[in-house]
Amino acid sequence: MVSMKDVARSAGVSVSTVSNVLNRPDYVSAANRIKVLDAITRLGYVRNNAARQLRDGRTRTVGLVVLNIANPFFIDVIRGVEETLHRAGLSVILCNSDGQPLREESNVEMLEEQQVEGVLISPVDPGSAWLAKLGDRGVPIVLLDSRADGSGQCSVSVDDVLGGRLAASHLLEQGHERLVYVSGPPLLHQVTERREGVLAAMTEAGVPADRLTVIECSELSFGAGCDAGERLLGIRPRPTAVICANDLLALGVLQVMFANGVSVPGDVALVGYDDIDFAAGSAVPLTSVRQPRYELGQTAATLLLHEVDDGPDEHEHQQIVMSPELVVRASSSPAHAGWSRSQSPWSRSQSPWSRSQSPSVRR
Amino acid sequence: MVSMKDVARSAGVSVSTVSNVLNRPDYVSAANRIKVLDAITRLGYVRNNAARQLRDGRTRTVGLVVLNIANPFFIDVIRGVEETLHRAGLSVILCNSDGQPLREESNVEMLEEQQVEGVLISPVDPGSAWLAKLGDRGVPIVLLDSRADGSGQCSVSVDDVLGGRLAASHLLEQGHERLVYVSGPPLLHQVTERREGVLAAMTEAGVPADRLTVIECSELSFGAGCDAGERLLGIRPRPTAVICANDLLALGVLQVMFANGVSVPGDVALVGYDDIDFAAGSAVPLTSVRQPRYELGQTAATLLLHEVDDGPDEHEHQQIVMSPELVVRASSSPAHAGWSRSQSPWSRSQSPWSRSQSPSVRR
DNA sequence: TAGCCGCTATGTATCGTTACATACGGGACG
DNA sequence: CGTCCCGTATGTAACGATACATAGCGGCTA
Structure with a gap:
């Protein structure tokens, strides 16, 4: 552990001079400045932050x-x-x-x-x-x-209440009436406020509150979303739309829907929250509530x-x-949803990358 | 800024006693211990870490x-x-x-x-x-x-060379011969080693090295992957398989392929690297090289x-x-790929969530 | 030539905490 | 009754860096 004292000794000056070289170089003669800087690199001295901040409080x-x-x-x-x-x-x-x-x-x-x-x-x-x-x-x-x-x-x-309301209004406008809210830990006010927003939108639209089912997750993660997806499958009567407390949950839900042959948005519409990068790039591009992160x-x-x-x-x-701001994509909107079903717009001849041009995959 | 001195004064003891209460409570009489602890909470004292670590070096x-x-x-x-x-x-x-x-x-x-x-x-x-x-x-x-x-x-x-080799061998075995490697910053040895692995696999399979095209990205991100995807579209003759230096790039590429009507894996097979959670949940579940993170x-x-x-x-x-370990999913394997084309296994009647049961979406 | 000024260089106290050495008081034992 | 010892409590010297006060030194002016 090499300290200022060592540098001072090695350079043949006092510690004060070393300190001055570091903090007020113009108070020091050129000769000494060079000697000191030289000693510093030679000995590999590094400032001790603890001592510094102890000394001047900041x-x-x-x-x-x-x-x-x-x-x-x-x-x-x-x-x-x-x-x-x-x-x-x-x-x-x-x-x-x-x-x-x-x-x-x-x-x-x-x-x-x-x-x-x-x-x-x-x-x-x-x-x-x-x-x-x-x-x-x-x-x-x-x-x-x-x-x-x-x-x-x-x-x-x-404004999480607004975010929840945007998501729900969007779905209600499309005629959905049985909603599920996939929530996170109730301790997190963000997720409860988003739920309140959902309920507010339902009330405004004249949809009774008991048409909303809440699934609670222990954390806001992809894995928890998968669990929620499994539970979603068992709900009767079937909901037609799902709002998730965040995109990670939504991506997990989406994954399980696929694995179980549930079409999104055909069978169920899905809306996430946060609009993370992956939301746009997921299996079905995800409608999401964007926040100015x-x-x-x-x-x-x-x-x-x-x-x-x-x-x-x-x-x-x-x-x-x-x-926040709603970003509508395929997962909640039949208008955007073509490609996720059989009438995929690019699986036909107009593909810029037509099969005839590329060597086909053998097996 | 309340220090040990203040606590000591307020408790009517010396600073040494305060220090002892904190570090060796059993050296202190119960009466003083209580007085000190009381003063600490009363004044809201918190240890100064800078002083501590200055004192004992660690x-x-x-x-x-x-x-x-x-x-x-x-x-x-x-x-x-x-x-x-x-x-x-x-x-x-x-x-x-x-x-x-x-x-x-x-x-x-x-x-x-x-x-x-x-x-x-x-x-x-x-x-x-x-x-x-x-x-x-x-x-x-x-x-x-x-x-x-x-x-x-x-x-x-x-072992990144092995990872690259695993990815490439998998594709070569399926008959692909025109490969693209979507690389990251050349400074990162991980991405260059993965490329070496790809080339090694090609050599082993007797595929000439000039069948590999390399696209270089400035960073390993979703956005850079989108850019790479755009460039990919312009390559002639068309490659039939793409290996990306990581999953973020692969997801970006996948997104652009979709947007341009290129079928994955139908027109082009895609392999990522890292096997992040989103890899399994993406538009087409992504084949990827899993690392023990x-x-x-x-x-x-x-x-x-x-x-x-x-x-x-x-x-x-x-x-x-x-x-590392190769995880094969739909993006590189026709056998897994059914659902990404029109013959989706669950868009038919066997869906557990059949349309007749759920209220259809109005508009 | 004495006195003064400016430029550098140095000595020193300080920050808050801790370990160690020392001091103190009471009880036990010879 | 004196001594020793044990259990507590306290005094103090560091740790490393810094700001401020002070000292030395040469040159310039009156």
Whole structure:
């Protein structure tokens, strides 16, 4: 472990001079600067961050805790956050709570011990006591994809009730009346709010609430979606449309529908949520509710920056709510659905890649 | 900023006693222990990690630098690493180099300043000078998904030449002779080795090397795959089979094939790499080369643990190479491909979800 | 020639925590 | 009754980097 003292000795100067070379190079004569820089590379010296931040209190680091790193939705959020904060000279410590309150708590505890200057978090439970504690201690917090109730905190979220309503209205307009909502962990307000939106749309359309069946999944993943698909098969009377709490669930459901010979959207219409890249490229291109993912991260990071810079007193908290947008594709719309049935538009002669041109596959 | 001194004053004891309560509670009388714990919660004290690690040199933290966090392949690798290291009481700082040597370098620099006790890295370029420097400074390194050339480092990788060979042999056996390899950035040895495997298989099968066309992508992403798909359409004479450097590219290619009326596998067979969850659930279930992702992370973490514990002198470096496995699905195999054409097995009466039972979709 | 100024270089206290050495007080034993 | 020892509590010196105050040195001016 080579320290400034070693560099100083090796260069024949004092530690102060070494420090000056690193932090205020113009205070040092050219000769000494060269000697010091030379010694640094020769000994392979690296700054000790712990000592630095102990000395001057600032860490220039913030924490980012996401709900589920396996969800492509959060990947774009992360990108938005990191790019914004790096531009401002802050480092980001990325944590994954994986939807588990315990992991979330231990993550935040760790971040606090690291003396982060702020925390961006998509909380499992936004009302948890220790989250409030964290705020009381003076650590700036911005809720990500979650709405702060009072005005005591900043938050950036997307209107999930609206999203649910968009998805459901779209299906109701096409005459569907037996809906299924494939939900996630009830602790996640996102998924319950989306369900509320679905119910609101049904009420508006005059469809009784008991026409909605809810399947609950323990997590928002492809695997959980497959399980939900299996359960879906057993529901009587058959639903004609399915709304999933996110695209991963929807892709899992879609997979099981295929495996069991259920046509989408022929037998059942399917709508996802998030509009991840794979949604467009799946077995049947997936209708989905698009969220401004990158902007979500970007905006949250900007709010945090303001709060960090303004200081705790002078800061005015903001609750920003963004709007989602429905993207209609084949999975919910007969008009787009041609190709998933036998009347596929390109399985005929007009294919630009006709069979006669390409050597046929032997076997 | 409340410190031990404040806690001590408030509890009417010395800082040493506070420290003892936290680190060796049995050395302290019950009365004082209670007074101290009480003061801690009352003041909202949190340990200052910087001071701690400055004091005793150890950080119990390692760095993990992945190539691309948007790739589901790495998500499982990360999981394997984190679970293994957390069990051993180490924290993990997760970094994303995004395939950019510059970002990689700045990440590692940061990790070094944080005094991490080791680094797990899937390097952009395993031969880079600064990676060697890092090792020279005594920081244990384990290469992830990359093979160490000499025996000077630990590494865990998967045999990419074999993977490429498996993919190509499978296609050649079915009579394909005009292949395309959709490659990634040439800097990534994984993608070049997979190509070598493809060529090796062609040589074995007596197919001349000029029957392989290579399309190069700037990154391994869904979007780049779409671009590759467009370029694919222009190639003459038509290839009959496509191997992609990873599944994200393959899904992008698949999407464009569909949009342009090219049947998969009818007109062109498609093979991906990684076997991510979405591979099985895509428009045409994707044949893919499966890698032991979780085990890769787990094994690498275990190696790092050993190196950290053994100390730099007593440690014996290991280069572990795992084997990939071909998973055949519809995208490359007429036998599996029924449903993607008009003779879909479930679009007929045997559907468990027959149209007569479900209310038909009105408009 | 004395005094002063500016330019560099250095000494030193400090951040918060911890381990170790030391101090203190009461009980037990000789 | 003195001594020793054990169980607690406390004082203190680090860890490495930094900012600030101060010191030295040469040259310039009055």
